[in-house]
Amino acid sequence: MTSFYYTDAMMTLDDKTAQERIQALREKLNTHNYLYYVLDTPEITDTAYDALYQEILALEREHPELVTPDSPTQRVGDEPLKEFSQVTHINRLYSLDNAFSIEDLQNWEERIKRLLPAERYSELSYVAELKLDGLAITLIYEDGHFVKGATRGNGVVGEDITQNLKTIRSIPLRIPVKNTKTPVPQKFEARAEAVMPINSFLHLNEERQQRGEPEFANPRNACAGSLRQLDPKVPAHRNLDALFYAGILIENGHQPPIPTHWEMLNYIESLGFKLNPARKQCKTLDEVAEFIEKWGKQRTKLGFATDGAVVKVDSFALQEILGYTAKSPRWAIAYKYPAEVKETIVKEVELSVGRTGVITPIAIMEPVQLAGTTVRRASLHNFDEVRKKDIRVGDTVRVQKAAEIIPEVLEVVFEKRPESSINIEEPQNCPVCEATTTRFHGEVAIRCSNPETCGAQRRTRLEYWVSKQGMDIDHVGPALIDQLVREKLVDGPVDFYKLMVDDFLKLERMAEKSALNAYQSIQESKKRPLHAVVNALGIPHVGKETAILLTHHFHSMEKLADASIEELMEIEGIGPKVAESIVGFFGDIENQNMIADLKALGITMHSKAATEDMLPKDTSHPFYGKIFVLTGTLPTLTRDEAEEGIRKVGGKISSSISKKTDYLLLGENPGSKYDKAAKLNIPILEESEFKALL
Template sequence: MDIFSKIQALREELNQHNYNYYVLDNPTISDYEFDIKLKELQELEAKHPEYFDENSPTQRVGGAITKNFQTVQHEHRMYSLDNSYSKEDLLDWEARAQKILGNVPMEYTCELKYDGASISITYENGILKRAVTRGDGFQGDDVTNNIKTIKAVPIKLKGDFPEKFDIRGEIILPFAGFEKMNQELIEIGETPYANPRNTASGSLKLQDSTEVAKRPLDCLLYSLIGNNLPIKTHFEGLEKARQWGFKVPVQSRLVKSMDEVLEFISYWDKHRHEMPYETDGVVVKINDLHQQEELGYTAKSPRWAIAYKFKAEQVSTRLNSISYQVGRTGAITPVANLEPVQLAGTVVKRASLHNADQIEKLDIRINDEVFVEKGGEIIPKIVGVDLSKRKADSEVTKYITHCPECQTELVRKEGEAQHYCPNYYGCPPQIIGRIQHYITRKAMDIEGLGGETVALLFNNGLVANYADLYELKKEQIIPLERMAEKSAENLINGIEKSKTVPFERVLYALGIRYVGETVAKKLAKHYKSIDNLAAASLSELILVDEIGEKIAQSVIEFFDDKENKAIIERLKQYGIQLEISAEQDTTVSDKLLGKTFVVSGVFAKFSRDDLKKAIEDNGGKVGSSISAKTHFVVAGENMGPAKLEKANQLGIPIISEDDFIVMIHE
């Protein structure tokens, strides 16, 4: 056997042993024998560098250094899941799906929900090409070098895999590995890690992949994403993924009814603590991929999936005091300062009290013994008071009447739960908060400028709004605390670079109340420039997709304000992108302007996403469900029977994709 053949044979053998050990949990050789073979391969590769292969098993030990993790756009958006906490929530979800699909038979896949860091891994021709963190769902960080060190992640696939696809999963840290890591830290006098989830997530952003390789991370895969995949159901996808070499949890079940879903949930609510990883619920998905396509997505979540969250862990502790925080919009948030207590793997010292109504409803008082939960296992909240331990002299909590920062009298609008400080341009936390929002990654993404530095600049009189950032000079920044020439230079460069950020993100960065990322994209696409948006009337704004009266009114108020107008004029002078550039504007025509389309079925000439894009690029609007406001239904094969019936009832024209092509080319 020649050298190259020997190297290839060893690689194949070691890949198989890795799969047996880390995926099947069924090793066929000892660790010692594996190490001997790995060492032999390392020596052969060192002597023959001409046969180097980045996908060799020897490369899993790490070695690559990543100084800055590149931001990568997800080809297929990573949505979040809606949460449910009761049988009633699940039945409501099922009823909503049935209403859209038309009371057709539905199967469900039930999977345990693992508490880790979400990852999307792209494979091309069976080779791992890229691994990207969830990020904001639209884009994440490229952590490929670190993911390759995780033995459960196949570098090379086997079997009848598609040419290109993404697989989604969760990077987790098993309890045993987490405890071992902490024991080693304790032995050398270091502070142990707080919980497995945060440690797994933090591991993905370590710059040295050699350090990642030392950590006993695992990867559990749960979803195939791509175009024209060789599967018809989600459960079939899980089985295919196992055949190709992925570690897919064997606990997943295909069930025929909601009763079986509830049985699965009930079983794992009792037995979840037997699992070697953290699990905080069950994900329920409608199994048929065609039905998933028919149901589609809301702005944030798929309609065909829901997460059932197990009841949160609860502890009791003493409420020492209540403080009040002022947000960038002026909203006041009361915060409970607690006697520190261990809860779900972390030490909790503070919890949100939400608003005055919540405090009154629970009758929360200083020095009470309170019950604390982690809402969705993340944000601690007070859910009740142990009245048996209340002191006789306790006093009813009186909500503050004036801003804790600027002493302005608070206001509370009718129908709103929160109090607000109306001193928009004079209240320091509001000013700092708006600038901090402006520089965030999802907004202007200004490198070299963090939240603390914004506060430092404001407190030193260098900035009073986000437009002031563009007048900063290096000489002004260097004398500040914790600043040096290099950091000042980076800050100025980061501010300059932000002038290329596209209009939709600038619009989000402005911090208009209720205008989040999705709404900002809708408004930018519709109005194309800040001037057009500023000139829009309330009635015009309401007609834009997903823009209700509350958002529309907030936009009007923002552009009616003289100071906001002055700031925007300054941003124009500094060269900020306040209109969609020709490269970004995908508009082809306005032939479909004012027309709403609903897409249903499977198409031969378009993917559903491409068809929806074509509608929007020609000025039309894509609706999620058929109503009296729908103008056309574009129907493919296997159109949903409920949509067909609804369209016929309302007399809405049903057209084919060929009809649609004619329509946009007329």
């Protein structure tokens, strides 16, 4: 029976079967979610996942009474809050004492030993875990359901950020995630570090820079800033993650006690929580020191910002004997890796012109070795920042890598300032096209006023078009774009789609295989979703997140292009600046032509959800505006073909029979919809009649 419902998901399900199907879908989706976000081993494609998701969404819409809090549809969708409410933690969240050297750790061990009876020294061992640099969060599960999540706050009282945490895909809404035999306590507290992966952080900052918004200093700030948004749609689009490091059984139920921290980690992992992979059970402090040294070198490869290692006494019994000081547990300590700061000299300042015309000052420095790489350049972000830090060419500056990632100029060593130091002036003209520069009101960014013809911008715009955030055209990189522009084969994005394999072969050093790859990946990019196309256009102030918002709202490029400033501003998250920029972009005749060309070349102009809005205008067709329900197998048409046909003439498809249904399209082996339709006297069409009318 189960497979029947898979192939025929659109049938009306009576309440009992709907409930079973919803439950099956929920488990499936939660499992795939877990495989993807926690284990990083997806078993199905995104498209297949989307199909399951759409199915449960449709079923839940029909049966709102069957929606449960752990449904995957419930991750985003809560209304924005007015303010966060306060939560008093069940168990206090202590902060940890810091150690800055191995010697500090040895002193800590001595203190511990003084507090323990000598006969228990043999039980003393440790767990070392790399410490992620994020936001401490605590989550409460009752009977396996995620019921409340909060920030650490002052350790006693935090803020309720449950709805934002639900948007983090690796956080299970229900445990155990898979149908394992792991017993679940009645009430359980799980603690984690919420983090923004480094790549997401870099993308977010790039977007903010393009929009002239202040960048986040590090992934921790970006993560905290995202989780402290009252509207859960913001964190939902920020690709946050949560790595768990502790569990507390509040009401144990039938759960046998867990004797050590290490076993607790394994236990919470078996429940489906995501754990920090950098952890080790250490018999001695020497092993801890080895762990710290090893990860000191490798931690930059983890994909998350880290700032140290946490060392804990493994045995819970010993932890209890050791207890707490007023501020922190005596059985744990945080080792901090030293931040590497070096001095170097600013040789010159380069102005880089971005995709939307933003001009960014970049310090070019004497090469210096920092956190494993040679650093020559550091963004100075904007001219306000330059003035604030009073950086001049010729200055000796102290540099470090913010969160071990991005080189930044900390400060000027004023004692070493030479008399010949040169002020860094705000440019009056674009360094590339000489057009005057402008500064929008309230913005820190300075922009080229001539975004249409500025050569550098044209180039970065092409690069942006093919980039991952844009149309994701795999085999076309900056070097190839250079060649194509030089040979006058490409001027704007439209030209990519006019290239034939032969055009690539004309280029120097172009092998047949590379030509074919480039051609194919350009052609494939035509199918990218609408939000990718909107983003790839490079409308000033519109980045990925805004593109998604716009696509959700308009579902089609045409509607977006027609929108007025007022309409745009009705969308939550779109302010006057963005709205003006969008209207300005689509009002430009060159852009209008470009979009018409892209459309003619077959690039996506509608989002999936828009199919119903793409209806023809022939209102005289007998099916126009009529609501159809389909059941059973049709003799010649596939279900897709039949639905397509209905939509083409302006009809609508519904998945269940109600009084509003106009026609039931009946195939062989119909389901319960047939009986229901007959009961309600709804006209029934067989395929032949349907085809004739169509």
